[in-house]
Amino acid sequence: MITKQQLMEARQRALEYLSRAGIVLTPEEQERIEVADFGLGDLEHTGLELITYVNTSRCCAKELVLFPRQTCPEHRHPPIGSDPGKEETFRCRWGEVYLYVPGEPTPQPHAMPPKGREPHYTVWHEIVLRPGEQYTIPPNTLHWFQAGEEGAVVSEFSTTSRDEFDIFTDPQIERITRVV
Amino acid sequence: MITKQQLMEARQRALEYLSRAGIVLTPEEQERIEVADFGLGDLEHTGLELITYVNTSRCCAKELVLFPRQTCPEHRHPPIGSDPGKEETFRCRWGEVYLYVPGEPTPQPHAMPPKGREPHYTVWHEIVLRPGEQYTIPPNTLHWFQAGEEGAVVSEFSTTSRDEFDIFTDPQIERITRVV
Numbered sequence: 001m002i003t004k005q006q007l008m009e010a011r012q013r014a015l016e017y018l019s020r021a022g023i024v025l026t027p028e029e030q031e032r033i034e035v036a037d038f039g040l041g042d043l044e045h046t047g048l049e050l051i052t053y054v055n056t057s058r059c060c061a062k063e064l065v066l067f068p069r070q071t072c073p074e075h076r077h078p079p080i081g082s083d084p085g086k087e088e089t090f091r092c093r094w095g096e097v098y099l100y101v102p103g104e105p106t107p108q109p110h111a112m113p114p115k116g117r118e119p120h121y122t123v124w125h126e127i128v129l130r131p132g133e134q135y136t137i138p139p140n141t142l143h144w145f146q147a148g149e150e151g152a153v154v155s156e157f158s159t160t161s162r163d164e165f166d167i168f169t170d171p172q173i174e175r176i177t178r179v180v
Numbered sequence: 181m182i183t184k185q186q187l188m189e190a191r192q193r194a195l196e197y198l199s200r201a202g203i204v205l206t207p208e209e210q211e212r213i214e215v216a217d218f219g220l221g222d223l224e225h226t227g228l229e230l231i232t233y234v235n236t237s238r239c240c241a242k243e244l245v246l247f248p249r250q251t252c253p254e255h256r257h258p259p260i261g262s263d264p265g266k267e268e269t270f271r272c273r274w275g276e277v278y279l280y281v282p283g284e285p286t287p288q289p290h291a292m293p294p295k296g297r298e299p300h301y302t303v304w305h306e307i308v309l310r311p312g313e314q315y316t317i318p319p320n321t322l323h324w325f326q327a328g329e330e331g332a333v334v335s336e337f338s339t340t341s342r343d344e345f346d347i348f349t350d351p352q353i354e355r356i357t358r359v360v
């Protein structure tokens with residue numbers, strides 16, 4: 001849950017990061033930047049700002065903004081009917097992002113989970129993405145990511161987004177943000 | 181057909197446009213920027229520079245560069261087997277681009293087809309895209325586009341690319357560029 005004021009401030013701040021990455025939004029898009037606190041009410045640590053450019057029945061593109069050390073919590077995109085689940089490519093445009101996927105745990109990872117939520121972060125194979133670098137997550141594969149000290153702007157190229165079906169490891173998480 | 185020298189020069193020039201748009205490529209990506217002359221050997225007028233970020237069996241993302249007044253010639257993406265054909269969203273990142281699709285012809289369009297190729301441009305409903313503006317082309321729909329006086333950088337978000345199946349209106353066009 002976030003307040004209307006937090007929403008407006010986070011949108012404004014996200015716009016500043018996008019502008020550092022040279023990314024231009026239309027006025028209409030600026031008004032619909034999504035601010036996700038994942039229901040934990042701790043946006044600075046667990047949260048994500050995003051704008052969806054297009055989301056058809058076949059493919060989707062978004063821009064993601066992470067404030068410094070902000071974390072998008074661990075989740076996967078499960079199969080839905082005949083769809084094997086969402087496939088996502090993350091391309092870092094600005095800043096630095098630490099992405100975690102299943103595999104050999106990285107000994108000294110750059111990121112730490114938000115305080116108190118540690119048990120809900122279970123995959124620890126680290127991929128560091130700097131501007132121009134990208135990584136593709138197969139469907140139904142656990143992943144989470146955190147920005148470095150300066151924050152990050154990340155393009156997401158994917159199959160159709162159906163956020164309401166995402167499965168988060170942390171049982172307290174709600175994908176749909178309530179604004180009060 | 182283009183020469184190796186033309187290829188190298190067009191790649192370098194494309195990189196300059198990408199950098200104006202704030203877009204960073206890895207060194208590996210810089211080496212594989214594709215330069216398409218569509219077989220007409222007149223790259224300045226009929227041509228496109230592009231980098232494919234990802235192209236899986238489900239979705240695709242590219243960055244397109246058009247030099248000033250350079251034209252990507254009229255074509256469509258037909259159905260292939262059970263695939264209804266490629267769906268493309270063009271998002272202008274830098275410069276200005278004039279996109280033409282079926283519909284009411286625009287009385288005074290911004291673009292003119294490359295000289296001598298006019299009969300092969302048949303759709304004239306104009307959409308002007310400036311930075312932050314985008315348009316989605318349904319599958320199997322004729323379209324062509326030209327950059328304004330300053331050139332353009334355009335992100336393409338789409339379903340899987342199978343360029344070799346594209347159908348061009350101009351019978352002299354070959355999609356695969358030969359470098360000599």
Ligand SMILES: [Zn+2]
Nearest residue numbers: 075077088143
């Ligand atoms: Zn995801």
Ligand SMILES: [Zn+2]
Nearest residue numbers: 255257268323
């Ligand atoms: Zn096309």
